[in-house]
Amino acid sequence: xxxxxxxxxxxxxxxxxxxxxxxxxxxxxxxxxxxxxxxxxxxxxxxxxxxxxxxxxxxxxxxxxxxxxxxxxxxxxxxxxxxxxxxxxxxxxxxxxxxxxxxxxxxxxxxxxxxxxxxxxxxxxxxxxxxxxxxxxxxxxxxxxxxxxxxxxxxxxxxxxxxxxxxxxxxxxxxxxxxxxxxxxxxxxxxxxxxxxxxxxxxxxxxxxxxxxxxxxxxxxxxxxxxxxxxxxxxxxxxxxxxxxxxxxxxxxxxxxxx
Amino acid sequence: xxxxxxxxxxxxxxxxxxxxxxxxxxxxxxxxxxxxxxxxxxxxxxxxxxxxxxxxxxxxxxxxxxxxxxxxxxxxxxxxxxxxxxxxxxxxxxxxxxxxxxxxxxxxxxxxxxxxxxxxxxxxxxxxxxxxxxxxxxxxxxxxxxxxxxxxxxxxxxxxxxxxxxxxxxxxxxxxxxxxxxxxxxxxxxxxxxxxxxxxxxxxxxxxxxxxxxxxxxxxxxxxxxxxxxxxxxxxxxxxxxxxxxxxxxxxxxxxxxxxxxxxxxxxxxxxxxxxxxxxxxxxxxxxxxxxxxxxxxxxxxxx
Numbered sequence: 001x002x003x004x005x006x007x008x009x010x011x012x013x014x015x016x017x018x019x020x021x022x023x024x025x026x027x028x029x030x031x032x033x034x035x036x037x038x039x040x041x042x043x044x045x046x047x048x049x050x051x052x053x054x055x056x057x058x059x060x061x062x063x064x065x066x067x068x069x070x071x072x073x074x075x076x077x078x079x080x081x082x083x084x085x086x087x088x089x090x091x092x093x094x095x096x097x098x099x100x101x102x103x104x105x106x107x108x109x110x111x112x113x114x115x116x117x118x119x120x121x122x123x124x125x126x127x128x129x130x131x132x133x134x135x136x137x138x139x140x141x142x143x144x145x146x147x148x149x150x151x152x153x154x155x156x157x158x159x160x161x162x163x164x165x166x167x168x169x170x171x172x173x174x175x176x177x178x179x180x181x182x183x184x185x186x187x188x189x190x191x192x193x194x195x196x197x198x199x200x201x202x203x204x205x206x207x208x209x210x211x212x213x214x215x216x217x218x219x220x221x222x223x224x225x226x227x228x229x230x231x232x233x234x235x236x237x238x239x240x241x242x243x244x245x246x247x248x249x250x251x252x253x254x255x256x257x258x259x
Numbered sequence: 260x261x262x263x264x265x266x267x268x269x270x271x272x273x274x275x276x277x278x279x280x281x282x283x284x285x286x287x288x289x290x291x292x293x294x295x296x297x298x299x300x301x302x303x304x305x306x307x308x309x310x311x312x313x314x315x316x317x318x319x320x321x322x323x324x325x326x327x328x329x330x331x332x333x334x335x336x337x338x339x340x341x342x343x344x345x346x347x348x349x350x351x352x353x354x355x356x357x358x359x360x361x362x363x364x365x366x367x368x369x370x371x372x373x374x375x376x377x378x379x380x381x382x383x384x385x386x387x388x389x390x391x392x393x394x395x396x397x398x399x400x401x402x403x404x405x406x407x408x409x410x411x412x413x414x415x416x417x418x419x420x421x422x423x424x425x426x427x428x429x430x431x432x433x434x435x436x437x438x439x440x441x442x443x444x445x446x447x448x449x450x451x452x453x454x455x456x457x458x459x460x461x462x463x464x465x466x467x468x469x470x471x472x473x474x475x476x477x478x479x480x481x482x483x484x485x486x487x488x489x490x491x492x493x494x495x496x497x498x499x500x501x502x503x504x505x506x507x508x509x510x511x512x513x514x515x516x517x518x519x520x521x522x523x524x525x526x527x528x529x530x531x532x533x534x535x536x537x538x539x540x541x542x543x544x545x546x547x548x549x550x551x552x553x554x555x556x557x558x559x560x561x562x563x
Contacts, residue, residue, distance in 0.1 A: 009369035013381070016366035020388050020442065023399040026409060030402065083277035093274055102281040108493070110500020110544065112517045113537045116524060117288035120534070123305045124291050140284040143277065172269050201392045204502055208524075218394050225394075225507065229402045237395040244390050252383065 024241060031234035048235040058236060061220040065200055068131065068216065072138040073196035079139065080146025080195070081188055087147070088154040106141045107148070114141055115208030122209065129211030137209040138199040145198060146191035153187035197244055289541075296534035297327035307531050331535035344514040345539060351430075351505075351515060352498040355437045356491050359445040362438060363490065367449035368479075371456070382450065389443040397436050397507050404432050404508070428510035436504040441497075445490040452486025453479070485558075492551055496544045516540050 031049075035042025052058065083103055086093075093099075106114060118137045122129060157180070165175040181188070203218040210216065217236075224233055294311070301308040309326040312319055335341040370381045388396065403409045404427040411423040426432050456479065464474040480487075502517040509515075516536060524533040 006372075008365075009372055012365035012369040013373070016362075016369075016442075016446075017384060019362075019439070020385070023403060023439065024388065024391060024396065026403065027395070027399040079277045079280055082273050086274040086277065090270065090274060095278070099274070099278055099281075102278070102285055106281075106285060108496045108544070108548075110497055110502075110517055110540060112500055112502050112520045113292075113540060114285075116520065116533060116537050117292045118284065120291045120295055120530070121284070121288040124311075136284060140280070143280070147277075172266055197390050201394065203394050218392065221394060221398075225398050225401070229398070229405075233398070234402075237392070237398065240395065241391050244392075245387070248387060248390050 027234055028238045028241065031231065031238040033231060033234075036231065048231040049239075051232050052235045052239075055232065057215075058217070058220055058232075061215050061217045064131065064214055065217040068135050068138060068214075069196045069199040071135050072142055072199040073192045075135075075139045076143040076146050076195040077188060077192045080143040080191055081150050081184075083143065083147040084150035084154055088151055103144050103147050106144045109141075111141075111202070111204035112208075115205040118205070119208040129209060130214040133209045133211065134206050134214055134216065137205050138195075138202065141202075141205060142195035142198045145194050146188075149191040149194060150184060150187045153184045157183060193247060197247070200240075200244075292534045292537050294327070295531050296331055296538050297329060298531045299326075299330070300529050300531050305530070306528060331532050332539075334532065335535055335539060340514070341519065341536070341539075344516045344519045345543065347514045348499050348501075348516040348540075349543065351433065351437070351513075352495050352501075355434060355441070355498050356495045358434060358438050359441055359494050360487065360491060363442055363445035363449055364487075366442075367446045367453055367486075370446070370450050371453035372458075378454070382447070385443050385446050385450075393440060394503060396440055397503055400432070400436050400439065400508060401427060404435070427508065430509065430513055432508040433505050433513050436508040437498055437501065440504060441494045444493045448489040448493060449483065449486045452483045452489075456482050488551065488554070492547060495547060499544055500540055516543075 030041075032044050032046065033040075033042055034045035034047065083099075087100065087103065115137070118133075118140065119129075122133045122136075127133060161183070162175050162179050165179045166172065170178070201218060202216075203222050206216045207219055207222075210219065217240075221233055221236065224230060295307055298307040298309060300306060309323050311323050315323075366385075370378060370385075373381060401408075405411075406423040406425060406427070408427070410426065411420070414420045415423065426435075460478050460482075461474050464478055465471065469477070500517040501515060502521055505513045505515045505518050506521070517540070520533050520536040520540065523529050523536060
């Protein structure tokens with residue numbers, strides 16, 4: 001069998017990856033542009049990064065966003081993992097069809113609908129909009145992604161290990177904590193990271209459910225982007241891309257070592 | 260006895276906690292959206308009437324239910340702007356899904372035919388942009404597509420065009436942005452189904468004299484149908500409700516229902532009408548899901 005890539009396939013891959021990466025690469029390159037004009041190259045400079053660190057509003061938004069993302073990821077990981085266990089381990093139970101639907105629906109639901117629906121809920125129960133409402137909303141739409149990631153690992157998991165622990169007298173809880181959890185840990189960690197980045201990234205749901213004093217970074221970037229491209233936003237984007245890439249690579253290395 | 264009780268309690272917590280959360284924060288909100296879509300806007304806090312007091316007694320409930328009507332849906336139906344936005348969303352989603360399939364299939368195919376050692380790397384390279392902020396990825400295209408942007412500079416420099424093209428704020432820009440943002444969602448399901456295919460089937464066809472293109476069309480494509488359907492659905496549904504891409508890259512003439520909902524809500528502050536738009540959008544996206552489930556069920560029946 002031929003193992004070498006045919007030239008057609010090699011071309012598709014090259015063009016495909018160029019398309020996926022070139023826009024991001026250009027953004028990164030132009031964040032080091034000395035010129036105020038975004039598309040005219042005026043030499044290498046880090047002045048926009050300096051300006052970024054003096055932009056109080058942007059820093060404030062970044063701090064709010066990170067706190068929301070961390071809390072979201074924590075709660076979503078617990079709930080999402082429980083949901084995955086419920087789906088894989090608990091065969092049939094009353095309302096399983098509805099439960100399955102509820103788990104998958106938030107993933108394909110257009111964000112404008114989820115955002116509006118959650119906002120109307122918070123208004124109906126008279127909850128003040130801000131940090132906490134954004135966090136609750138983010139947990140709801142990210143936990144489903146955790147479930148999918150953990151579920152795929154649980155399905156491939158050798159159940160007899162858990163049964164052996166139970167036969168040897170372990171309680172279901174301690175069997176879960178000492179046998180199952182360490183084995184599915186890479187998937188749980190990946191789920192946590194996914195929930196964290198999704199929350200970090202969200203503009204639409206946060207815009208609906210946020211209130212005064214809880215402007216997130218994407219909301220701040222969006223309001224500046226509407227006024228046009230600025231080198232400062234390029235710098236902020238580059239930092240965000242850098243953080244996420246480092247996180248993903250770290251996660252990949254961790255799971256590789258665990259496997 | 261106590262053991263059995265504890266096991267029951269554990270099971271209840273495992274199912275109950277996420278169930279309860281989703282019921283409160285996902286199911287209940289939709290009931291509220293439905294309710295408010297049948298209310299009337301008001302200059303009050305909250306900006307709609309009637310307001311329900313759950314413990315208000317029978318008379319209050321009767322008055323509340325009688326005050327609900329379908330006026331907002333009639334407005335949507337009679338105003339060509341909303342009908343236009345809904346149809347235009349569907350058209351943009353359909354064309355984009357077609358384009359995504361056209362762009363994604365060769366990439367997924369090449370990934371599946373690459374050496375097994377390289378495949379995980381390619382998969383990771385497709386997923387990585389997905390982890391990068393959606394907003395930033397769309398924003399990156401503004402700098403490329405605008406009149407004095409990088410694409411126009413390149414084309415001018417190559418002498419392909421004499422004057423800068425207006426690409427930003429046109430439907431073309433929206434299509435480019437959508438295809439770019441959703442490409443990983445299309446490639447991954449396609450790759451998953453193509454990678455599982457047995458390459459000896461193609462070899463058999465070619466040994467029997469089929470030209471490569473014919474083997475591809477009669478064997479590879481039909482066998483990858485589940486991946487095509489999954490990828491198309493995974494892209495089509497969120498694109499119908501897409502807001503960020505048409506808002507940042509499209510002009511004012513690019514009508515999409517997600518954008519309409521946003522401006523009804525944030526600019527016009529007409530919450531009941533925004534809710535009615537949400538209900539319509541929901542119905543539009545539920546249809547392909549139901550059709551897909553029917554097809555899946557048929558496939559299961561046929562496979563038996």
